[in-house]
Amino acid sequence: MNFAFSEEQEELRQTIRRFLEDKSPSTEVRRLMETVDGYDEAVWKQMGQELGLQSLHIPEEYGGQGFTFVELGIVLEEMGRVLVCAPYFSTVVLAADAILNAGTDDQKQALLPGLASGETRAALAFTEPNGRWDASGITIEARPEGDSFVLDGIKSFVIDGHTAELIVVVARTPGSTGEDGIGFFTVAGDAPGLTRTPLATMDQTRKQAKLEFSGVKASALGEVGSGWAALSKTLDQAAVGLANEMVGGAQKVLEMSVQYAKDRVQFGRPIGSFQAIKHKCADMLLEVESAKSAAYYAAWSAAEDNDELPVVASLAKAYCSDAYFHAAAENIQIHGGIGFTWEHDAHLYFKRAKSSEILFGDATYHRELLAQRIGI
Amino acid sequence: MDFRDTAEEAAFRDEVRSWLAENLVGEFAALGPGGGPADESGYEVRLEWERLLGRDKWVGMAWPREYGGRESGIVDQVIFNEEYALAGAPARISFFGEGLFAPTLIAYGTEEQKQRFLPKIQAVEELWCQGYSEPNAGSDLSNVQTFGVLDGEEWVINGQKTWTTLAHRADWCFCITRTNRDAPPHKGISYLLVPMHQPGVETRPLKQMTGTAEFNEVFFDDARTDKSMVLGQVDDGWKVAMATLGFERGTAFLSQQLGFARELGDVIAVAQKNGSAEGAVIRQRLAEAYVGVQIMKYNGLRMLTSLARNGVLGPEASIGKLFWSTWHRNLGELAMDVLGADGAIIEGAPGAGYELNELQRSFMFSRSETIYAGASEIQRNIIGERVLGLPREPKSK
Numbered sequence: 208m209n210f211a212f213s214e215e216q217e218e219l220r221q222t223i224r225r226f227l228e229d230k231s232p233s234t235e236v237r238r239l240m241e242t243v244d245g246y247d248e249a250v251w252k253q254m255g256q257e258l259g260l261q262s263l264h265i266p267e268e269y270g271g272q273g274f275t276f277v278e279l280g281i282v283l284e285e286m287g288r289v290l291v292c293a294p295y296f297s298t299v300v301l302a303a304d305a306i307l308n309a310g311t312d313d314q315k316q317a318l319l320p321g322l323a324s325g326e327t328r329a330a331l332a333f334t335e336p337n338g339r340w341d342a343s344g345i346t347i348e349a350r351p352e353g354d355s356f357v358l359d360g361i362k363s364f365v366i367d368g369h370t371a372e373l374i375v376v377v378a379r380t381p382g383s384t385g386e387d388g389i390g391f392f393t394v395a396g397d398a399p400g401l402t403r404t405p406l407a408t409m410d411q412t413r414k415q416a417k418l419e420f421s422g423v424k425a426s427a428l429g430e431v432g433s434g435w436a437a438l439s440k441t442l443d444q445a446a447v448g449l450a451n452e453m454v455g456g457a458q459k460v461l462e463m464s465v466q467y468a469k470d471r472v473q474f475g476r477p478i479g480s481f482q483a484i485k486h487k488c489a490d491m492l493l494e495v496e497s498a499k500s501a502a503y504y505a506a507w508s509a510a511e512d513n514d515e516l517p518v519v520a521s522l523a524k525a526y527c528s529d530a531y532f533h534a535a536a537e538n539i540q541i542h543g544g545i546g547f548t549w550e551h552d553a554h555l556y557f558k559r560a561k562s563s564e565i566l567f568g569d570a571t572y573h574r575e576l577l578a579q580r581i582g583i
Numbered sequence: 584m585d586f587r588d589t590a591e592e593a594a595f596r597d598e599v600r601s602w603l604a605e606n607l608v609g610e611f612a613a614l615g616p617g618g619g620p621a622d623e624s625g626y627e628v629r630l631e632w633e634r635l636l637g638r639d640k641w642v643g644m645a646w647p648r649e650y651g652g653r654e655s656g657i658v659d660q661v662i663f664n665e666e667y668a669l670a671g672a673p674a675r676i677s678f679f680g681e682g683l684f685a686p687t688l689i690a691y692g693t694e695e696q697k698q699r700f701l702p703k704i705q706a707v708e709e710l711w712c713q714g715y716s717e718p719n720a721g722s723d724l725s726n727v728q729t730f731g732v733l734d735g736e737e738w739v740i741n742g743q744k745t746w747t748t749l750a751h752r753a754d755w756c757f758c759i760t761r762t763n764r765d766a767p768p769h770k771g772i773s774y775l776l777v778p779m780h781q782p783g784v785e786t787r788p789l790k791q792m793t794g795t796a797e798f799n800e801v802f803f804d805d806a807r808t809d810k811s812m813v814l815g816q817v818d819d820g821w822k823v824a825m826a827t828l829g830f831e832r833g834t835a836f837l838s839q840q841l842g843f844a845r846e847l848g849d850v851i852a853v854a855q856k857n858g859s860a861e862g863a864v865i866r867q868r869l870a871e872a873y874v875g876v877q878i879m880k881y882n883g884l885r886m887l888t889s890l891a892r893n894g895v896l897g898p899e900a901s902i903g904k905l906f907w908s909t910w911h912r913n914l915g916e917l918a919m920d921v922l923g924a925d926g927a928i929i930e931g932a933p934g935a936g937y938e939l940n941e942l943q944r945s946f947m948f949s950r951s952e953t954i955y956a957g958a959s960e961i962q963r964n965i966i967g968e969r970v971l972g973l974p975r976e977p978k979s980k
Binding site: 480 | 585586587588589592658851854855860863866867869870871873874878881882885887888889892902905906960962963964966967970971972974975976977
């Protein structure tokens with residue numbers, strides 16, 4: 208039994224932290240969040256070429272480094288800490304895992320090396336305007352035509368969908384319902400018939416797009432019709448990845464709160480000496496540490512790819528999103544008036560916490576899923 | 584990061600399992616896990632069971648070999664406690680002696696004191712109680728007024744302790760006692776060891792809202808103990824007292840999570856049986872309780888790893904106490920909501936006593952858990968000041 212990161216993993220964390228402190232300070236986050244594309248091409252390339260971040264958890268036979276979800280979790284946590292603006296989650300967590308889970312060996316050989324090297328930015332398009340995160344939300348049908356398929360319909364809330372060069376689309380066989388008939392398809396970002404519209408996001412540090420498919424030719428990824436298991440697993444992995452990203456942000460807002468509580472003087476003493484503030488900080492620490500425990504355990508479970516994954520994925524997503532939102536909200540309250548300004552970073556974390564809470568289903572959704580998964 | 588047993592851990596787990604399978608039989612097995620260290624049912628049998636544990640060194644397993652221990656590391660202790668809980672073995676009467684006093688004695692006692700007391704604790708021949716709280720010293724523990732003064736070769740003690748678990752069964756009390764009224768509150772306290780069976784000590788049960796009396800009041804009226812019965816230096820007992828609290832807050836909860844998981848299982852079973860598990864709100868709350876009990880496990884394992892690597896539990900252990908006591912209180916409330924109308928009725932005829940069922944008992948008893956062993960508000964102060972480094976509240980004049 209050992210629930211701690213190894214020395215190598217701690218070194219990886221330090222390396223990433225230094226890189227991101229240099230490449231993604233608040234000024235850069237604010238610059239990029241105002242852009243439509245929402246990332247810096249040069250930094251994206253450096254992530255791949257200098258640190259190999261895109262290739263970290265992709266198996267070596269597909270051009271990756273063959274590390275595990277635990278190392279990926281460390282990267283995501285550090286990215287969440289500084290609100291990195293980059294198509295990392297969409298490419299490395301969503302698209303790469305979808306390909307790993309659904310694709311044939313040949314397809315993985317063909318697609319993954321590009322993602323691993325950072326040359327290809329990719330996205331996973333599964334949610335539709337109905338905003339559902341389960342199988343019933345998928346209504347786009349894939350019509351067979353010769354060796355390939357034709358897609359018609361709308362996908363929405365697609366993270367980095369407007370900038371991705373490769374889009375993995377989830378659709379269903381004509382006439383199927385629920386978890387039956389699900390299939391994965393690949394489409395080039397500039398495919399004829401595909402109209403991509405960036406959405407204005409409340410959390411400007413994470414970009415989303417609406418994708419309209421009008422007679423778009425698509426290639427099947429894996430076996431069409433039996434894709435639900437692969438999608439469900441991809442969503443569990445995404446929930447675990449996001450949980451790890453969220454604890455990075457939660458830890459950061461806790462640190463901001465504690466520092467401000469020590470520095471800010473009112474009534475002749477630091478506000479952190481008042482129990483009203485001290486106890487808020489104590490509760491934040493309890494929740495942030497507990498969220499870390501859940502996220503790290505879930506990352507290990509994803510790395511092991513064991514039977515616990517569905518349960519711990521929902522558990523971690525539910526707990527971490529509540530903890531992050533609570534911490535981000537308390538951070539504003541503890542900062543008082545300055546915390547409500549655009550100038551202060553508190554709102555950036557508050558908005559990221561909210562958008563992350565919604566993404567892949569909120570805490571209520573995941574608690575219900577958890578209840579089902581543990582047999583209640 | 585790996586949650587599986589190592590080969591050594593697996594072998595030790597097998598050893599514990601075999602021992603329990605061989606020994607936890609007959610009337611011992613019939614005792615069941617019970618309500619906690621203060622559960623009085625089957626007392627004599629439980630005492631006999633614990634003596635069996637002591638004979639095979641499962642009491643004091645962490646102690647140095649020279650004092651009869653196995654020098655087991657923290658991971659092995661947790662494995663033992665896990666298997667013990669999974670086997671449904673009885674809650675331990677010897678908790679205060681073995682779990683709280685003995686580690687403090689090993690850290691602060693003289694060689695003579697260790698030789699005098701440790702073997703009797705391991706043999707379960709002497710039971711201990713904790714003389715801390717007083718009517719005017721609860722959260723403000725350093726305000727203790729029980730006073731001890733040297734009279735020749737003996738301490739003479741006067742005062743009152745309260746919330747003293749199992750005092751009526753105990754042979755000895757580790758008692759924080761004011762021995763210097765001229766010094767500041769923290770500087771004039773000594774950690775005295777006082778025999779309970781003497782004319783100057785009177786124990787009265789303290790009936791709680793549960794209708795039972797797990798706690799006692801203890802009155803010292805010219806009670807006496809030998810001059811040598813001080814742990815640590817005279818007037819320097821505060822740090823010794825705090826060390827004991829560290830053991831109480833830290834290691835005890837590491838294995839109690841299994842009991843909580845079982846209790847949640849009972850609540851889920853009731854909810855499924857009476858149909859309340861079909862309601863969306865109850866489903867949410869059951870899932871939330873499950874999340875909490877799992878996180879308790881993960882937090883415990885993280886703390887365990889840090890303890891095994893660095894050897895000490897820091898003030899972070901306060902997170903555990905605050906977490907579990909709040910979780911358990913919420914579970915009690917959830918259990919009552921799951922029970923619905925049935926929860927408002929006590930089994931048996933009116934006037935036949937006040938026998939709560941397990942879930943009703945948790946609902947009520949858990950109100951004490953956010954108060955004892957450092958109330959939640961105190962825990963938040965500790966986390967705020969010692970973990971986060973926030974400034975202390977200015978002293979009132």
